[in-house]
Amino acid sequence: MAASSRYPATVREVAAALVARYADFDHYNLKDPLDELLFIMCSTKTAETSYRATFDQLKAAFPTPRDLAEAPAEYIARPLVAGGLSGTKSRAIRALLDALVVHFGAPTLEPLRDMNDRDAEAFLTALPNVGNKVARCVLLYALGRQVFPVDTHCWRIACRLGWVRPTQKDGRCVPRDADRLQAKIPPELRFSLHVNLISLGREICTARNPNCAACPITLWCRRIGVAARPARRTASSRDEMGTASDPLMD
Numbered sequence: 001m002a003a004s005s006r007y008p009a010t011v012r013e014v015a016a017a018l019v020a021r022y023a024d025f026d027h028y029n030l031k032d033p034l035d036e037l038l039f040i041m042c043s044t045k046t047a048e049t050s051y052r053a054t055f056d057q058l059k060a061a062f063p064t065p066r067d068l069a070e071a072p073a074e075y076i077a078r079p080l081v082a083g084g085l086s087g088t089k090s091r092a093i094r095a096l097l098d099a100l101v102v103h104f105g106a107p108t109l110e111p112l113r114d115m116n117d118r119d120a121e122a123f124l125t126a127l128p129n130v131g132n133k134v135a136r137c138v139l140l141y142a143l144g145r146q147v148f149p150v151d152t153h154c155w156r157i158a159c160r161l162g163w164v165r166p167t168q169k170d171g172r173c174v175p176r177d178a179d180r181l182q183a184k185i186p187p188e189l190r191f192s193l194h195v196n197l198i199s200l201g202r203e204i205c206t207a208r209n210p211n212c213a214a215c216p217i218t219l220w221c222r223r224i225g226v227a228a229r230p231a232r233r234t235a236s237s238r239d240e241m242g243t244a245s246d247p248l249m250d
């Protein structure tokens, strides 16, 4: 059996359709793992246009990790004000840097490069305010690891596609669900699917009123939890997409 055959063909077809539409769009993530983690912290509950500027201001105020590590939280908060939640974000950054200095003797995440995926993720998720999704973003974007961060767009679309069922009554994604979804994505497609599902979620498959008529992956979508079906879908096309016994469903 070829190694790739353990993954359903549907995932590859969806990935190809999304590449054709979005071409692995660059979401402005960074190649230095500490910068990437700080960038994500700056983005919490903040619009994209604002958090990119906020991160740039943070870097301008504190050009090196050591500069940032020596600054009190109230100083770190100043360049974060425009993005909102500056007090919360500055305290989280302060706690992160303290933990890194305690562990590595310096404000750095470079030692992650010598860890395997499992150890690196375990280290990151043990840091204050770092969860499964953020850890995998650092691993994926900055360290080139083949992991699949499940952000709100990826989770919402995977559920609508019928790739995964939530285990929680309120439908939120818990780490166990994120692991189940990641296991269904071929490693070599994880980066591409992650960035392109974000683009799809922002442009078309929005939380409210997804524009299914304009969607490049409607052919493969069961539209679970979406109220109305598009007119062009037929009973035969639904049959082609399979039933609950599909290998994607669990």
Ligand code: SF4
Pocket: 157, 160, 161, 204, 205, 206, 210, 211, 212, 215, 216, 217, 218, 221, 222, 223, 224, 226
């Ligand atoms: S067909 Fe509709 S529900 Fe399915 S992924 Fe596209 S926009 Fe989302």
